[in-house]
Amino acid sequence: MTAEAPTATTAAPASRGRRRVGPALALAPAVAGLAVFLVAPLVVFVGYSFLTGGYYDVTGPLTTDNYRLALESEINRQLAQNSLEIGAAVGATSVLLGLPIAYWLRYCAGRWQTPVLFLFAASMFASYLVRIFAWRTLLGQHGVINSGLESLGVIHDPLAFLLFSKLAVVLALLHIALPYVVLMLFAAFRPLEPIYLEAAQDLGASAWTRWRRVILPLMAAPAAAAFLFIFVLSAGDYVTPQLLGSRTGSLLGVEIQTQFKAVGNFAAGAATSVLMLLGFLLSYGVVAIALRLCGIRRVKWVS
Amino acid sequence: MPDREGLATSIDAALTQSQLSRRTLLQRAGLTVLAATPIATTLAACGSDAGGSGAGKKLVAGGAAAAPPASGRLDVLTFEGFDLKSQTRSWVKQNGVSVKTTYVGTTQDVVSKFRGGGGDGLDMFYAGIPSSQLYVDAGVPFEPLDPNKLPNLKNLDPYFAADKPLWTDKNGNRLWLPLDFTVLGITYDSATVPQEPQKWADLLAPSFKDKLLMLDDPNWNLQLACSILKFEPETLTIEQAGKVEDLLRQYIAQTRTITTSWGDATTKLASGEATAMFAGYGGLNVFAAGAGKKTIRTNIKPSEGSFTCVDGLAISAQADNKDTAYAYLNQGLLPKASGEFCVANSVGTPIKGATRYLDRTTRELYPYDNLESVFAEAPLTTDLPVKSTGKNMTAQAWAQRWNALKSGS
Numbered sequence: 185m186t187a188e189a190p191t192a193t194t195a196a197p198a199s200r201g202r203r204r205v206g207p208a209l210a211l212a213p214a215v216a217g218l219a220v221f222l223v224a225p226l227v228v229f230v231g232y233s234f235l236t237g238g239y240y241d242v243t244g245p246l247t248t249d250n251y252r253l254a255l256e257s258e259i260n261r262q263l264a265q266n267s268l269e270i271g272a273a274v275g276a277t278s279v280l281l282g283l284p285i286a287y288w289l290r291y292c293a294g295r296w297q298t299p300v301l302f303l304f305a306a307s308m309f310a311s312y313l314v315r316i317f318a319w320r321t322l323l324g325q326h327g328v329i330n331s332g333l334e335s336l337g338v339i340h341d342p343l344a345f346l347l348f349s350k351l352a353v354v355l356a357l358l359h360i361a362l363p364y365v366v367l368m369l370f371a372a373f374r375p376l377e378p379i380y381l382e383a384a385q386d387l388g389a390s391a392w393t394r395w396r397r398v399i400l401p402l403m404a405a406p407a408a409a410a411f412l413f414i415f416v417l418s419a420g421d422y423v424t425p426q427l428l429g430s431r432t433g434s435l436l437g438v439e440i441q442t443q444f445k446a447v448g449n450f451a452a453g454a455a456t457s458v459l460m461l462l463g464f465l466l467s468y469g470v471v472a473i474a475l476r477l478c479g480i481r482r483v484k485w486v487s
Numbered sequence: 488m489p490d491r492e493g494l495a496t497s498i499d500a501a502l503t504q505s506q507l508s509r510r511t512l513l514q515r516a517g518l519t520v521l522a523a524t525p526i527a528t529t530l531a532a533c534g535s536d537a538g539g540s541g542a543g544k545k546l547v548a549g550g551a552a553a554a555p556p557a558s559g560r561l562d563v564l565t566f567e568g569f570d571l572k573s574q575t576r577s578w579v580k581q582n583g584v585s586v587k588t589t590y591v592g593t594t595q596d597v598v599s600k601f602r603g604g605g606g607d608g609l610d611m612f613y614a615g616i617p618s619s620q621l622y623v624d625a626g627v628p629f630e631p632l633d634p635n636k637l638p639n640l641k642n643l644d645p646y647f648a649a650d651k652p653l654w655t656d657k658n659g660n661r662l663w664l665p666l667d668f669t670v671l672g673i674t675y676d677s678a679t680v681p682q683e684p685q686k687w688a689d690l691l692a693p694s695f696k697d698k699l700l701m702l703d704d705p706n707w708n709l710q711l712a713c714s715i716l717k718f719e720p721e722t723l724t725i726e727q728a729g730k731v732e733d734l735l736r737q738y739i740a741q742t743r744t745i746t747t748s749w750g751d752a753t754t755k756l757a758s759g760e761a762t763a764m765f766a767g768y769g770g771l772n773v774f775a776a777g778a779g780k781k782t783i784r785t786n787i788k789p790s791e792g793s794f795t796c797v798d799g800l801a802i803s804a805q806a807d808n809k810d811t812a813y814a815y816l817n818q819g820l821l822p823k824a825s826g827e828f829c830v831a832n833s834v835g836t837p838i839k840g841a842t843r844y845l846d847r848t849t850r851e852l853y854p855y856d857n858l859e860s861v862f863a864e865a866p867l868t869t870d871l872p873v874k875s876t877g878k879n880m881t882a883q884a885w886a887q888r889w890n891a892l893k894s895g896s
Contacts, residue, residue: 239625239873239883240602259894326759344697347760348744427751430744431895439890445599446705447886 229454237451250455260456263436264463270350270435271419274357275411281358282365283407287399289366290373291381301370304363312360316427319356323347323428348430356424361414368413372406404480408471416464436460544633544660552638554817555810557582564589564600565613567750568770568832569666569798574824575815584811592748593704594618595886598625607805610812614663614801616653617710617720617794621870621882623656628804631660636813639820640664646858647797647837653867654799663801664816666825667834670795670853670865671711672787674767676756676780686790687715690763691737699741700752700764705889706870706882708735711766713868714794721869728880728888735892738765745893749774756783768796769833769852785833787852793865797837835861 233250235242254260289297322328325342333339346352376399384394422437429435436456443453561584563570570588572579579586589609591597597613600606602625614622614629623629634640640648647654647665655661673684684690690699701708712731713720723731739745743761746752753771755761757780764771767785775783787793800819802812818824826844829836835853836842842855853861871882 239881240598259891262894320754320758324758324760344743426747431739431742431893434894439894442886442890444603446593446595447890448599448602448883449887 230458232450232454233458235451237449240448240450242450250451251459254452254456254459260436260439263434263439264460266350266432266434267419267436267460270353270357270433271415273354274361274418275415277354277358278361278365278414279369279407279411282362282369282410283403285366286369286373289370290376291378301367304366307363312423313427315359316356316424319352319359319428320347323352323355348428348433350429350433352428353425353433353435356428357418357421360424361418365410365414368410369403369406372403376402401480404475404478408475412468412471415467419464420460544631544635552635552640554638554814555636557584557811557814559584559808559811561586561610561808561811561815562589562608563587563611563800564591564597564606564609565611565800566591566798569613569800571666571800571815571819571824571828573831574827575818578818582811582814584815586815592750593702594621594706595704598622598627601625601627606803608807609803610806610808611800611802611815613798615665615799616668616797616867617870618706619654619663619799619801619869620721621706621873623662624873625882629656629662630802630804630806630809631656631658631662632664632802632816633813634661636810637664637817637820639817642820642822642825642838642840644837644839644858646862653797653869663799664820665797665799665837666819667829667832668795668797668837668867669768669770669832669834670787670861671714671766671768671793672785673789674756674764674771674783674785676759676762676782677784678782679759679762683784683786684763684789685786687711687738687765688791690765691741695741695763697741697743698762699738699743700755700761700767701738701742701745701893702749702752702764702766703745703747703893705886707766708889709871709885710794710868714865715791717792719868720871723871723880724878725880728885732888732892735889739892739895753778756780773831773833788864795862795865795867797867798834 232242234246234248236245236247237250289300293300320327323346324330325344325347327347329346330339330342334342380398381394384398389397419435420437421435422441425433425435425438437460440453440456440460443449443456447453563586565588567588567590570586572586572588575586578584589600591600591613594613594615597618598621600609601612606612606628612627614627643665650659650661654663654665673687673690675684677683680694689695709723709731710720712718712734713723716727716730716734718727718731742765744755746755749771752761752764752767753774756764756771757775757778759780769785769787772783772785775781800816802809802816806812819828820838822838822840823844825836825838825841829841830844830846830849833849833852835855835858836845842850871880871885873882875881875884
């Protein structure tokens with residue numbers, strides 16, 4: 185009997201095991217970080233939402249009243265509607281603007297690609313609050329836009345609706361969101377080589393057909409991801425609505441902040457936060473189903 | 488702090504460990520009684536007087552009050568401009584003290600800071616009228632002030648020097664020191680509002696539609712509404728709170744926006760976004776002038792009445808630099824420091840002799856020879872209670888209602 189030389193099949197389990205351990209070890213710090221900084225606080229939050237809220241305190245007994253009151257609250261309904269409208273508006277507009285910009289950067293910018301990308305990235309270093317106050321200067325009754333329109337004779341009285349309204353909130357959030365969307369979509373465009381677009385053109389596709397039959401199907405999933413990312417950030421914001429939105433432009437995030445900071449009802453704030461999180465998960469589900477219904481799953485990248 | 492139970496247990500163990508004869512037992516029992524008396528007295532003296540019936544901290548008879556030596560870092564939580572930094576600059580430099588201030592936007596922020604777990608490193612914090620009673624009820628950790636460490640306490644005006652529940656605990660300990668007082672008034676832009684509003688109801692005129700500001704502070708607005716409706720906040724019933732809501736709803740409907748802080752209010756008045764403020768104060772005149780808008784005025788005698796706010800500083804019971812905090816507060820009680828502070832904020836001074844350091848405009852705000860008349864017209868009041876009796880409005884319930892009000896319900 186001769187010893188069999190190790191074959192690929194007999195050697196495979198050991199090397200497969202090593203291949204599994206390697207990535208697991210590499211991921212361990214990230215998983216630990218997520219567990220500590222995401223999962224643990226979330227668990228505490230969910231726990232708070234089932235406790236009874238005191239004055240800057242939570243105590244027993246366990247209750248579902250916080251959820252019931254949050255769902256029955258007329259204010260929460262109104263603010264949730266505002267959040268949905270503003271989040272969707274900012275998400276959709278930023279993707280609609282971001283797609284052509286990312287396309288231009290990928291295929292047409294040439295030597296301008298790097299400097300423009302740098303400008304988009306650099307704009308994110310500006311302070312969030314400074315950008316919000318800059319919008320106040322632009323949109324105010326004596327701001328740049330109103331003063332300009334008045335001096336041109338287009339209007340006689342300043343347009344008061346520009347500031348402290350939903351419009352102001354959307355504009356400011358769009359300004360903050362657009363660089364993120366452009367960079368995300370540019371990264372998504374990278375694998376789409378120009379040769380595919382040239383092939384479509386050679387086969388007689390017009391520019392619009394190339395967009396409709398080649399680019400949009402391939403970019404649908406990344407665009408949806410960008411939309412969801414911006415939707416969550418915008419709908420949950422609580423600084424911009426307070427500084428630019430006033431009463432009509434207030435969002436659910438402001439209500440949550442108020443519950444924790446001014447009212448001191450941690451349990452109610454936690455319940456509203458959990459409901460908001462469930463709402464975001466639902467919106468992810470809706471987008472995923474929409475992509476499936478559009479047949480996006482059948483579109484495959486060929487490398 | 489000695490562990491009383493542990494001490495008793497160890498005494499008991501020592502007495503019972505050895506075999507006792509009757510004589511030995513009697514001898515040891517006698518010694519124990521003699522020894523326990525000073526121990527008990529010491530333990531009682533070391534015990535906390537929070538909620539107890541011990542006597543308040545009073546000046547040691549025949550002793551000279553002296554501020555403790557100062558050094559190190561002071562962490563202060565208060566409104567911007569209300570930390571006395573500008574007025575104590577040279578003293579701070581001489582003593583090598585560094586003052587780090589965290590700013591609050593509303594009086595509620597102090598409670599949320601301490602109850603939310605962020606108050607540990609603080610040495611001093613904002614306290615005043617009407618908020619201090621709420622702070623006490625909410626468990627904000629006041630250090631009862633030792634007058635022996637505040638020699639300049641004698642500079643307080645007699646009204647503010649007297650022991651009043653407004654600034655003392657139930658043991659008579661003073662909990663915070665006043666820096667200023669101010670009567671709430673109608674702040675307006677005289678450039679666009681030609682006639683000074685004489686009463687709060689003037690702000691409901693169509694000319695103020697979408698031009699009014701309100702501060703996003705539930706207690707502040709409630710206090711003024713109670714002054715107008717002649718209610719007492721401390722005993723406000725739920726029914727009365729409904730009337731307060733109805734009144735405030737009218738003013739909220741006039742607002743351009745509900746602002747998050749005094750600084751933001753200044754920006755809006757200075758930029759012309761708003762032309763008047765409900766529950767403003769004279770400091771806005773000064774701040775707006777600093778921003779280039781010199782036409783902001785405040786009428787502190789509206790005919791329906793108002794209330795007086797007193798701003799002050801307290802020492803935290805959790806402070807790690809109490810001596811320097813005492814010395815710093817002591818500096819704030821000097822007439823020159825108080826005068827400069829009050830000019831900078833356009834407020835009244837509670838310090839005797841500080842009027843000579845006020846400019847004419849600030850000095851003419853209040854009749855210093857008869858401050859009682861000011862407080863008779865615009866009383867000092869306290870905030871809503873924290874606890875519910877079932878019929879009264881509580882601070883938390885009101886904050887919830889204010890939240891609904893400002894969202895438009």
